[in-house]
Amino acid sequence: MELRQATSGTCLALAYERLELRAIKDNTYRSYLQTLRALEIEDLPIEKATVRELGRRLSTVITQSTRRKHAVNLQACLGVKVSTPAPKQKLYDLPSVQEVREAFAESKYRPHVYGMTFAGMRIGESLVNQPLKGNVVNIDRQRTPQNAITPAKTTGPVFVPEWFAEEYATYELGAINHATVYRGVKRRAKKELGIELNPHALRHLFATNLVQLGAPPEVLRRQMRHHDVAVSLRYYVQTTEDDITSVMARFA
Incomplete structure (x- = not known):
């Protein structure tokens, strides 16, 4: 090994x-x-x-x-015994979707980052080609850190932008492993965006962007492939004071 x-x-x-x-x-x-x-x-x-x-x-x-x-x-x-505490939301320094798109436009990790950003894929799901029909990606598999192909943690159809569906159809995934993408994404984000960006944060960005675009709770749940929308809202969507101020500015 x-x-x-x-x-x-x-x-x-x-x-x-x-x-x-x-x-x-x-x-x-x-x-x-x-x-x-x-x-x-x-x-x-x-x-x-x-x-x-x-x-x-x-x-x-x-x-x-x-x-x-x-x-x-x-x-x-x-050798350290740790209890298993109740989960808390992990907050990330999230860039904008456009910033991510531009930062990875010329990167070899573009297919993986775009899959996580525009389809809400987990890193393992971004490492394999998922079935695509029209502008719907049916996420049903993942590549594990051990390089095995297994069923995805949660499965289901995800609607994606038409431009991304057209691009995704050209991807040939599988040549890069889990650890390489993980480290590569973090390095490029640090260089291009000046922030520490864990690839999993891109799934948080996907959820947060859906809410900012006005997605109803059921749309959020289905796009995130969660059984309960509370999971999406409680642990993935990040809300800032600027978000609240923006909403209240439109409050009549």
């Missing part, structure tokens, strides 16, 4: 050290390391990986089962 080089004194270095002492399957090993990546603590100094800090990061994970899995993995990787 090819492993990323770890800096001494970081969570990733400690995880390598602890996991070397255990006889575990490759898939389990990858799952442990994926937790560090998902919580963005690979390069976090060990002394900063406190129970409080790890708990704070776990609280940004919406799904209870995923939080529980990450908590178990953290104990295996770092």
